[in-house]
Amino acid sequence: MTKTRVLIVDDAIFMRNMIKDIFHDDQFEIVGEAANGVEAVEKYKELKPDLVTMDIVMPFKSGIEATKEILALDKNALIVMCSALGQESLVMEAIEAGAADFVVKPFKPDDVHKVVQKVLSGRVAPT
Amino acid sequence: MDMSKYRALFVEESREHVSELSRLLVEVEASAAPGPLIDEIFRHAHSIKGMAGSMGYEPITALAHRMEDVVDIYRRSAAPIAKDAIDRLLRAVDVLSQYVECIAAERPLEPNYELVRELSALAESGGAAAVAAVAASPSASAPEASGAAATTGRPAAAPPPGLEVGRQALGTDAAPMPIPGAPARIESKLVRVRISDTSSAPAVRAFLVHRRLAELGQIIESRPGIEQLRSGQLADLEVTFVVPIALDEASVRRVLSNVPDVESVTFAPLESIEPVGRATSKGATVEPEGVKNVSTVRVRTEVLDGLINSVGELFIARERLQILLADIARPDVRAALDGLSGRIREIHDQVMAVRMMPMRTLTDRYPRLVRDLGRTLKKDIDFEVVGGDIELDRAILDSLDSVFIHTLRNAVDHGIEEPLERAARQKPVSGKITVSAARDRDMVLVAVEDDGGGLDPDTLRRAAVDKGLMSAREAEELSARECYFLICNPGFSTKKVVSDLSGRGVGMDAVRSKIESLGGTLDIESEVGRRTRFTFRLPLTLAIVPVLLVEAGRWLFAIPVAKVVSVREKGEDVIPQAGGRFYLSFRHALVPVTEVSAVLKLDLQPGVRLDQVVVIEDGRDLSGIAVSRIVGYHEVVVKPLGDPLDRLEWFSGAAILGDGQPILILDVQRALRQRGAV
Numbered sequence: 001m002t003k004t005r006v007l008i009v010d011d012a013i014f015m016r017n018m019i020k021d022i023f024h025d026d027q028f029e030i031v032g033e034a035a036n037g038v039e040a041v042e043k044y045k046e047l048k049p050d051l052v053t054m055d056i057v058m059p060f061k062s063g064i065e066a067t068k069e070i071l072a073l074d075k076n077a078l079i080v081m082c083s084a085l086g087q088e089s090l091v092m093e094a095i096e097a098g099a100a101d102f103v104v105k106p107f108k109p110d111d112v113h114k115v116v117q118k119v120l121s122g123r124v125a126p127t
Numbered sequence: 128m129d130m131s132k133y134r135a136l137f138v139e140e141s142r143e144h145v146s147e148l149s150r151l152l153v154e155v156e157a158s159a160a161p162g163p164l165i166d167e168i169f170r171h172a173h174s175i176k177g178m179a180g181s182m183g184y185e186p187i188t189a190l191a192h193r194m195e196d197v198v199d200i201y202r203r204s205a206a207p208i209a210k211d212a213i214d215r216l217l218r219a220v221d222v223l224s225q226y227v228e229c230i231a232a233e234r235p236l237e238p239n240y241e242l243v244r245e246l247s248a249l250a251e252s253g254g255a256a257a258v259a260a261v262a263a264s265p266s267a268s269a270p271e272a273s274g275a276a277a278t279t280g281r282p283a284a285a286p287p288p289g290l291e292v293g294r295q296a297l298g299t300d301a302a303p304m305p306i307p308g309a310p311a312r313i314e315s316k317l318v319r320v321r322i323s324d325t326s327s328a329p330a331v332r333a334f335l336v337h338r339r340l341a342e343l344g345q346i347i348e349s350r351p352g353i354e355q356l357r358s359g360q361l362a363d364l365e366v367t368f369v370v371p372i373a374l375d376e377a378s379v380r381r382v383l384s385n386v387p388d389v390e391s392v393t394f395a396p397l398e399s400i401e402p403v404g405r406a407t408s409k410g411a412t413v414e415p416e417g418v419k420n421v422s423t424v425r426v427r428t429e430v431l432d433g434l435i436n437s438v439g440e441l442f443i444a445r446e447r448l449q450i451l452l453a454d455i456a457r458p459d460v461r462a463a464l465d466g467l468s469g470r471i472r473e474i475h476d477q478v479m480a481v482r483m484m485p486m487r488t489l490t491d492r493y494p495r496l497v498r499d500l501g502r503t504l505k506k507d508i509d510f511e512v513v514g515g516d517i518e519l520d521r522a523i524l525d526s527l528d529s530v531f532i533h534t535l536r537n538a539v540d541h542g543i544e545e546p547l548e549r550a551a552r553q554k555p556v557s558g559k560i561t562v563s564a565a566r567d568r569d570m571v572l573v574a575v576e577d578d579g580g581g582l583d584p585d586t587l588r589r590a591a592v593d594k595g596l597m598s599a600r601e602a603e604e605l606s607a608r609e610c611y612f613l614i615c616n617p618g619f620s621t622k623k624v625v626s627d628l629s630g631r632g633v634g635m636d637a638v639r640s641k642i643e644s645l646g647g648t649l650d651i652e653s654e655v656g657r658r659t660r661f662t663f664r665l666p667l668t669l670a671i672v673p674v675l676l677v678e679a680g681r682w683l684f685a686i687p688v689a690k691v692v693s694v695r696e697k698g699e700d701v702i703p704q705a706g707g708r709f710y711l712s713f714r715h716a717l718v719p720v721t722e723v724s725a726v727l728k729l730d731l732q733p734g735v736r737l738d739q740v741v742v743i744e745d746g747r748d749l750s751g752i753a754v755s756r757i758v759g760y761h762e763v764v765v766k767p768l769g770d771p772l773d774r775l776e777w778f779s780g781a782a783i784l785g786d787g788q789p790i791l792i793l794d795v796q797r798a799l800r801q802r803g804a805v
Contacts, residue, residue: 085327087519088359092334101335101387104327111327122385 037061446785478524542579697738720751
């Protein structure tokens with residue numbers, strides 16, 4: 001069974017570590033990390049992951065901008081937005097830009113797994 | 128006919144009707160004699176229907192008409208209105224409210240077929256029986272159940288009256304009606320999607336569902352609409368979509384099965400909607416409002432604020448005249464000036480009277496709020512307002528709304544226990560929350576009291592230590608009352624699950640600051656396991672305030688007289704403490720006094736003696752501030768401090784004296800509270 005390759009994008013190191021722990025699983029392989037929108041796009045191009053977790057508010061380039069750019073490069077990219085409470089309108093903007101789904105911080109590992117499973121199965125099934 | 132000038136009036140009056148409907152529906156639920164209340168509810172719905180009919184606002188007319196029908200059943204049968212019917216009527220009131228705001232913002236109205244349908248079913252089946260059937264339909268095997276409810280003798284071809292959608296040819300300013308989707312007859316069905324209540328952002332989730340569905344096929348209509356979802360509105364976790372009948376159900380289920388937090392997807396038929404090109408006849412005529420007994424005038428609040436400002440300036444001008452004329456020994460001039468003073472005072476009092484509004488204008492909305500909160504948290508709440516007629520300055524009332532809402536949320540969420548716990552404590556199943564207001568000299572005392580679990584000083588002490596706010600020993604030394612005030616510390620929350628409703632414990636800190644910025648004080652009392660009471664002492668008015676002018680060397684300040692209990696000379700028999708503090712014997716108690724120079728970190732000239740003590744009340748405690756001279760009593764017009772001066776925590780405002788000198792008004796409680804930190 002091939003592992004799902006994940007790119008983690010968040011400007012806070014502890015957040016990235018927490019997400020890494022959540023994906024610490026036989027099913028996933030964490031192939032890279034990025035700390036801002038610019039790095040996110042670069043790493044995406046370099047690594048072509050199966051899934052991206054994307055923070056919204058980041059320096060240099062926001063998660064929304066990065067999402068738009070990545071989807072322009074690869075319209076099948078699977079991007080899950082990680083937002084804080086109160087950023088609902090930004091999440092909706094990201095969804096309109098084409099993000100696959102979202103989780104709201106503080107998130108429990110189960111929430112993230114649930115979202116990720118659904119997102120992945122949605123992509124596998126024929127449309 | 129130019130409808131636009133009527134629009135403002137329509138909006139204003141409809142807002143009042145809507146607010147009354149909300150209040151009355153909650154009241155009638157608990158009332159033992161619902162008859163007259165039901166009549167009132169009927170009249171309000173009827174009025175809205177009439178006004179909307181004459182303005183051509185078809186969706187409002189349709190909804191109000193159905194509400195009328197439902198209420199009429201209960202009016203004639205004299206039966207009390209069932210809880211589920213009240214829920215639906217309240218939901219209809221919410222939709223009406225949204226419609227009214229759309230009219231105000233000149234946005235188009237979206238017809239709400241589902242709600243109109245539900246109310247029709249309620250009315251047609253004559254009340255209680257229909258409620259059971261319609262309530263059962265959404266989550267059960269939807270197609271059969273709603274099919275049954277829908278075929279109650281209505282011909283399939285003609286849409287029910289009130290469901291016609293079209294352009295009312297009432298002149299160019301008529302509000303435009305959206306005509307759904309395709310030009311000709313559209314065969315449609317409903318898709319109801321229920322969002323899981325564990326979703327952390329239900330409106331966003333619904334938005335995503337909307338998008339996924341839209342990728343699959345046409346969405347003719349959705350309730351809530353996409354704009355409402357975008358603004359975060361999602362009442363009862365459900366979205367209903369009107370889609371073409373051809374949309375494949377299996378595809379919909381498949382797509383939505385890959386969306387997290389979707390609890391259920393159900394399909395239901397909807398009769399075809401025929402957009403009508405002709406102007407439909409108005410079903411309702413404008414009926415005159417019941418004759419009002421008292422003639423009233425509506426005044427915009429900006430006009431009132433302008434009036435109060437002008438009166439304030441008049442006051443200042445009078446003070447100036449007073450000073451300029453002080454040297455003139457002409458009794459006739461003095462008499463004229465006194466006469467002028469009298470007239471100014473009268474105008475001030477009258478404008479203040481206009482600005483004063485009964486607390487009821489705020490509290491009338493709260494029974495609904497508490498009811499909804501209670502239903503959400505599955506707690507039964509008995510809510511009462513005492514003294515709603517007490518009047519407060521409207522500016523204070525505006526600021527109080529958020530204070531009340533937060534305190535009430537706290538009471539429902541943290542205060543009142545779950546029913547099982549209450550039973551174990553031998554308390555009545557319904558938690559009791561009371562908002563009361565009473566006058567005390569020139570202050571108003573407003574209290575929010577609940578008979579819930581109370582505040583436990585020990586729990587609060589432990590939490591304070593755990594959060595690193597203080598050491599265990601310091602926590603031990605806190606009195607019970609000081610423990611209660613710990614909850615006003617930002618970031619302090621002993622609730623293990625941070626609830627959506629009351630947030631992260633930021634609230635009580637904001638509440639206290641707000642009360643104090645209005646010139647008032649907050650007091651907290653509690654008995655563990657029995658009750659908690661929050662008391663706000665507020666000044667009656669903000670604008671013109673009597674103050675005591677005091678001096679500290681060459682510095683001049685004002686202290687609001689309302690806070691001042693007495694003025695004493697320092698004398699010999701004081702108990703000195705460190706840091707410019709001492710204890711003064713006053714009314715058989717020792718009052719802690721701080722020198723103003725210590726509080727405000729002033730540099731005073733040598734030789735200035737701070738031996739005049741102004742004793743003030745801080746809630747129920749007394750404390751004192753020592754100054755060098757009491758200058759006198761003045762009435763001043765308080766001007767709020769703007770940025771950046773409003774960051775000075777010790778001052779609650781500024782004023783201009785008659786001689787043109789600006790002075791700062793000392794917020795004595797806050798200043799003295801700093802003394803611990805100094």
